[in-house]
Amino acid sequence: MAMGKEEKMKKLEEKIRTCRKCPLGSLRTNAVPGSGSYDAQVMFIGEAPGYWEDQKGLPFVGRAGKLLDELLSEIGLSREEVYITNIVKCRPPENRDPTEEEIKACAPYLDRQIDIIRPRVIVPLGRHSMGYILEKFGFKAEPISKIHGKTFEAHTLFGKIIIMPMYHPAAALYRPPLKEELRADFRRLKGLLEKK
Numbered sequence: 001m002a003m004g005k006e007e008k009m010k011k012l013e014e015k016i017r018t019c020r021k022c023p024l025g026s027l028r029t030n031a032v033p034g035s036g037s038y039d040a041q042v043m044f045i046g047e048a049p050g051y052w053e054d055q056k057g058l059p060f061v062g063r064a065g066k067l068l069d070e071l072l073s074e075i076g077l078s079r080e081e082v083y084i085t086n087i088v089k090c091r092p093p094e095n096r097d098p099t100e101e102e103i104k105a106c107a108p109y110l111d112r113q114i115d116i117i118r119p120r121v122i123v124p125l126g127r128h129s130m131g132y133i134l135e136k137f138g139f140k141a142e143p144i145s146k147i148h149g150k151t152f153e154a155h156t157l158f159g160k161i162i163i164m165p166m167y168h169p170a171a172a173l174y175r176p177p178l179k180e181e182l183r184a185d186f187r188r189l190k191g192l193l194e195k196k
């Protein structure tokens with residue numbers, strides 16, 4: 001019998017937790033496959049785990065995660081209803097940016113997660129995630145300040161996906177005006193989800 005979503009995701013998560021395809025695998029405490037609903041309509045994609053994510057094996061559990069929870073609850077969503085993951089599943093030392101090689105080694109896991117979950121909307125958080133997702137679906141990356149909150153319609157084998165890049169919540173912690181921009185983008189996301 002064909003494997004269901006749940007079984008496919010569990011297998012994939014197990015593979016990620018024991019992966020050694022790039023050097024980050026031997027530096028991590030815990031890999032962070034992702035969390036949330038396998039039937040999510042929205043997938044949020046950050047960059048890479050930080051200190052607390054590595055400690056707990058869960059995405060967005062530090063300060064940026066608290067802000068993400070707040071923004072979600074403002075539009076009536078919970079973490080359990082969406083799916084949250086990162087481009088790279090293991091923490092880069094000192095929270096440096098992941099390298100091209102690390103992204104290349106790890107991104108197939110994200111590609112597979114997208115194929116299994118089949119979300120209606122993908123929200124890349126921050127510049128790096130935006131760059132990867134837009135290029136993957138055949139769009140050109142642009143400055144995040146210019147395209148956050150805009151929508152890109154991608155056509156996949158399983159149907160249409162809407163991509164709506166947003167600022168990374170961590171950026172809004174350092175630059176408070178960005179928090180209002182993020183809020184406005186979350187309201188746009190809510191509008192999108194209300195349309196059938």
Ligand code: SF4
Pocket residue numbers: 016019020021022023024025026031088089090102105106
């Ligand atoms: Fe594997 Fe990705 Fe972790 Fe590298 S970062 S070891 S590719 S799971």
Ligand code: URA
Pocket residue numbers: 046047048049050053058059060061062064065085086170
């Ligand atoms: N920042 C990210 O990009 N991802 C996390 O999981 C946490 C912080």
